[in-house]
Amino acid sequence: MPRKVSLTVIILLLLPLCGCWDSRDLDKLNFPLAASYDLHSPGSADPSDPPTPPGRKLMDVTTMTPNLAPKSSAPVDIQTLSGINATDVRQKRALIDPDTYVTGLLKTIIIGEEMASLGINPYMDALLRGTTISGTMYFAVAAGRGEDILKTPIKNDTNIGTYLLALFDGIHQRTFIPVIRLGEFYRSQDTGKNPVAPILERKGDRVIISGVAVFKKDQMVKKLNLEEGQMLVLLRGIAGESYQPFMRNEAGKKHWGSVLVSNSRKVKYYQDQQGHNFLITIKLTGNLDEHSHQGPVTEKHLKEIEKTVEQQVKNQCEKFIKKMQEEIKVDCIDISKYALTKNRRALEKEIDNPEFIQYANIKVMVKVHLDKTGEAR
Amino acid sequence: MNSTDTITSKQLIYIIIGAQIGMGVFSLPRLAGMEAHQNAWLAVFLGGLLPFLILFIIERLGRRMPESGFVAMNQLLFGRWLGSVMVFLFVVYIIFFEATVVRMFTEVTSAFLLPRTPLPVIAFIAMLAVVYAINKGARVVARLNEILFWIILPLLVIIMIPLAGADYTNLLPVGEAGLKSIARGALSCSTAYAGIEVLLVFYFLVRQKGEIIKAGILGLGYTMLVYVLVTVICQVVWGNNFIQTLNWPVFTVFKTIRFPVLERPEIFMLAVWMGVGIRPTMNMGFAAAYSLSEVLHVKRDKYFHLVVIAIALPVYILALLPPNLIIAFKWAEYAGYTFLLAGLFYPLLMLVVAVIRGKEAQSA
Structure with a gap:
């Protein structure tokens, strides 16, 4: 190959190294650690409080992001926004938040009780389809609203996101309670299978695991207490x-x-x-x-x-x-x-x-x- | 033959593996499970027998005229003009096949790595790397295959991690899908082994002809092992029904792996991704460029790069033609069927003609 052609090819190959379409400044990114999905309650924390379209219940998405701004007074940034689905919420986030929303570090997803009872697959598609979403994030159901869990002013950890992560990590070595990750939740909906997930409950300034949610495919059909949850673990x-x-x-x-x-x-x-x-x-x-x-x-x-x-x-x-x-x-x-x-x-x-x-x-x-x-x- | 265009039998193993294991492996469990359901792995295994047949056909063919070359062999068997037309058709097949590989590579890179970078840019960068490698000749292509093989090998270990929590009942009962379904699945899966047909060109570049069959068996055996393993892993991790909802089930398996320190190990996969993606394009592209330069009597040292560009350009344009991923998958399906023509019927036809006309090495 003539030297000039080789040189041209090498220079062209080097071109993308000096910056590409996907480069983004780290300080312009928003990395939520935990999120919750709830059915929309009118007058929720969303300042826009959008009208409900016919035939579809709106959802409230709450995200918890550690606040990385150097002189920020609040350690975490918790936002609730409403929309017809998760991606609709993401586009609304752009109206109130200058940072780009990056889902790659999301570690826990909490589903509100009402939404879990309704069936969650129609609201979860973005989590399955999103290529940056990890299948290893923890999946839990909230007793009540997931939003309330994320808004608990936790005192014994850096923030609620890291607390939930620490709570779930290695819990199988501490007690018999079913803990499930997002990937497992999807695969447990196969023929002849049904998922189960831990229930998180807010008790004052603490968040505890208070039971186990039993799903029929994507719909929560029963809440079990902790003793029943233990037997479920053994039988399962x-x-x-x-x-x-x-x-x-x-x-x-x-x-x-x-x-x-x-x-x-x-x-x-x-x-x-x-x-x-x-x-x-x-x-x-x-x-x-x-x-x-x-x-x-x-x-x-x-x-x-x-x-x-x-x-x-x-x-x-x-x-x-x-x-x-x-x-x-x-x-x-x-x-x-x-x-x-x-x-x-x-x-x-x-x-x-x-x-x-x-x-x-x-x-x-x-x-x-x-x-x-x-x-x- | 140029001195940079001879390879060893060991390098042939890596070339066969590199030509076969490309983009197809990432959607193979879905393709296999579509017909064979929980017996997908069985379909992948049975489908893998076809390339062994192709290997034996090409080996028999090459043995008849070992000192010939792919182009010379065609012209000898079919006559000068028809032989050249056959070579052209083979090159056209490779261009179409390569285009689907480049498009799939571009789609996956865009989906998982560079979502904002336009597809034409990703495809262009990939093609540049391919053009550069092909220009350096068969030996460089072979060495790159060898290096990439060892770089990619750890992925095979990483993907086995989810086996610990997998559900083996997803594979049972064995054989229940029925002979007809498994056979249909095997036929679909056999197209995933496309790439073995490059042996038609590389056969004549190998120094130790006596070891080609052994090298071929090793290469194909490895590919079959990887395909069966990957299919089993996807089946036990996801179950066939869920696999059918995923574009690239193998990638989705990587997303379920987690190490205590490294949160997103799929980054390993993405780091070596380029190697997986462009290997088949590089190997098949070399086969096409080499054949075209022979048939056009292009001076190897002076103008080979122009032939390579002449191959790369239509590949690039074709790769960008499918308007969306669904149509790109359709193209890949058609490319699979053309493999049956170019990979099985073409060498078989050549062998039959060679037997009928009784051409031997001396006459070549």
């Missing part, structure tokens, strides 16, 4: 680690204690004349961490504690399954997929009908294995 097979308290009667005396266990689940499925049968085996392995019984723990004693925990968890699980079949009527424990593995083509059309899970024969078996007793015997 979300791997984690948590303390499990127990109570034993021994020689007429009540003894209290707790085990620190990690969980796993196996599901066996078969179909016979009785219908669809599921056998769920929950395995809990871990240590005895606390026991009010003061004597040394013998092997026999340990086995008895295992049996006690097994029975206790089994009873709670069976109670939850009864509720799921009679009241919720949605497979929130993620077992229908095992039926699909045997006969996908035939079951695909009926598996999401409430009758499928309602009339399924579901049995639970719990196996507990404790291999350590800590420092004390």
Whole structure:
């Protein structure tokens, strides 16, 4: 290749390095850490309070952005704007905010209770379609409005965005609660599956996880309390680690204690004349961490504690399954997929009908294995 | 043959891999799952058998006249004029195929990396890099393929991370989609292996002809492994129904990966993205430019760059013709079908003619 042509090609290749259409000044960008989607409430924080178009409920999008301006008095910038969808809100943001909105660092999305109950996919499309949106952002439902969660003046962390991130990060190693990311929320809407998500609630100046939301595809159908949420985690097979308290009667005396266990689940499925049968085996392995019984723990004693925990968890699980079949009527424990593995083509059309899970024969078996007793015997 | 246009059999492995694994892999799980549903991986595996057949056909063909060249072989088999027309048609096929690759590359770059940069600018920069590499000859193209192979390899490890939380029930039951659906899926998937036909040109540039079949099997085996792996990962992470709603399911898998320190590991993928995107264009572009320069008797040292530009220009223009992504996907589909013509029927026809006319190496 002649030298002149080579040189021309190299110069042309270097051209885009001196600046391109996509270069933007960092200080002109707005990086929200957390956002919430709510159904619009008239007179909300949006100063424009737009009129509602017929046939569509408006949404309120609240964003929380750390304030990077050097002499700013407020550590965070929280804005609520209304629109027919998320991108409509983004274009309205341009009217009140000089910075460019960048969604790449969004870490948590909170859906207001009312919107979750209505079905959220029509409002979430921008999150799926947006190429800069991360599938790893946490997904949660608010008890009430998500806007209120983001506007909580949090005191024990830098801001609500970092607090929520710290709360959710590694929570599976601290307690049995289902935490879900955006990507999982989408894939849990596949045939035979349904998502679950933690519920965030504002208590004064604090935000806590107060329960679990059960979805039928994209629509929240039930709110569970924390105890039910724990059983849901065990039955659903979300791997984690948590303390499990127990109570034993021994020689007429009540003894209290707790085990620190990690969980796993196996599901066996078969179909016979009785219908669809599921056998769920929950395995809990871990240590005895606390026991009010003061004597040394013998092997026999340990086995008895295992049996006690097994029975206790089994009873709670069976109670939850009864509720799921009679009241919720949605497979929130993620077992229908095992039926699909045997006969996908035939079951695909009926598996999401409430009758499928309602009339399924579901049995639970719990196996507990404790291999350590800590420092004390 | 110019001294810069000979390659080793090892380099041929990288060239085959580079010519095949390009833009198609990013939408392959969707294409495979469309017909074969949860058995998409099976369709990808079966579809991968076709390029092995093509490899054996080309190897048989090349063995008959090893000291010839692609253009000389065509002229020998079909006559001077018809042979030249066949080479021209092959070049036209490559131009069309390359155009779809460049367009897809441009679309993805625009969607994920440079949303505000106009498509013509992205395509232009990509084509400049391709033109520069092709001008340097087969050896440089081969070395670039080798370097890019090792740079891109870590992506294969990164994409396996979501397997830890994946749902393997999405793959079951195996074979339930039915023979007909899987076969249809396999046929669609076989087009994703386009690129092997560059062997028609590169065969004659390899020094150790005896090792071509081994190199071909290794190259194709690797491509098949990557395709099956990527399809399985997408299926277990997303499930077939959700995959059907995504343009590039493989990219969407990258968006679900998270490291404790590095929040957005897809940046790794985007960093080596250029390499993935332009490899097939570079390899096929070289095959086209080399063939055209031979058929036109262009002096390799003086005017080869003009031939390369003559190839690059229509590629660039064609790449910008589809008015939107949906039509660009349609073009890619048509390009896949033309692969069956240029990649399977063309070498097969040449082999049949060679057998009938009994042309041997000596006569070449």
